[in-house]
């Protein structure tokens with residue numbers, strides 16, 4: 263019954279001079295994610311029509327739901343131009359939308375063919391009264407409608423639609439520049455990565471892996487999570503930097519008082535992340551920290567940890583409730599991967615009493631007692647980078663990286 267999909271860009275229309283760049287970017291993301299050679303794209307100023315050409319609309323929609331910067335879309339039904347056909351089709355479309363509850367609705371009509379014998383207000387009136395007469399759950403409310411039935415009469419046909427389906431929203435991934443996502447195997451960091459992409463930030467990932475202190479499966483988790491995130495990335499691909507962290511990790515365990523272990527470990531991670539970011543044209547760091555979640559995420563801890571870098575650190579989840587984070591994690595299909603029970607470097611050797619209020623001078627003092635700088639440099643040097651595409655099957659053992667490196 264649907265002939266085309268109407269796509270709206272939403273917020274992008276506020277972008278002034280940059281609007282064209284934004285719209286072009288969303289359009290190219292749409293083509294990439296829909297990836298269907300049979301559909302035809304018809305650009306109008308602040309909307310796009312996807313002509314289905316007989317293709318299954320559900321398949322196309324699957325692609326649209328991966329496009330950041332897409333505000334909403336509607337499935338459009340094509341009708342003959344005579345008013346009887348328009349009335350019938352309008353009723354069909356609206357019947358698909360109404361349920362048990364009374365809905366406030368209005369009809370909106372547009373004639374792009376000015377030769378059409380009935381004027382727009384009249385089309386509206388005819389269609390509205392027909393629909394009202396033939397349904398029982400509608401009342402007209404032109405000021406506050408819950409449902410708007412749109413009729414567009416063109417030269418070749420009439421088009422009718424009403425449901426507005428929400429897209430991802432935000433901005434097209436990449437327009438904001440590139441950030442480096444600190445990606446653990448946990449629940450939070452993939453969600454932070456997703457939200458950043460949704461807001462237009464292209465991401466690369468960095469993971470600190472401590473095999474064989476930690477299991478190889480925990481590194482595999484990170485690869486699997488990156489694949490899920492790659493679905494939203496430009497070209498459906500994300501570069502992931504694997505940092506061999508074991509040597510530095512062991513040195514921390516051996517040389518740093520237990521209460522400060524995590525704080526200083528995280529300072530090391532930040533230092534390495536900034537260096538890797540600079541090497542790869544990433545201008546911010548992103549992580550999954552959320553205020554108060556664990557000892558290293560008190561405001562005091564965060565400020566002492568953050569102190570080692572100059573680069574801005576974005577924490578999309580800073581104020582999120584864990585349940586909301588889990589909700590997003592499920593939506594992006596990461597949750598079942600994140601909860602696989604393998605340890606990562608933050609969960610082995612968890613100190614019994616990590617400090618929640620670390621002091622900066624203590625950190626600096628403890629760090630001065632050992633040559634951590636050269637270990638940090640070695641981590642950066644030995645970091646391996648892989649491009650992860652959401653389609654490829656990638657097994658950590660196939661990479662020959664982590665395993666052969668340390669075993």
Ligand code: ATP
Nearest residue numbers: 444445446448449450451468469470549550551608
């Ligand atoms: P997550 O669920 O993302 O693991 P968390 O609540 O367990 O987060 P922490 O373990 O303290 O919290 O980590 C906070 C943030 O630090 C993570 O969200 C992630 O961005 C980063 N991080 C932690 N461990 C690693 C790691 N091994 N490699 C890369 N980044 C990490």
Ligand code: MG
Nearest residue numbers: 446447448608
């Ligand atoms: Mg964690």
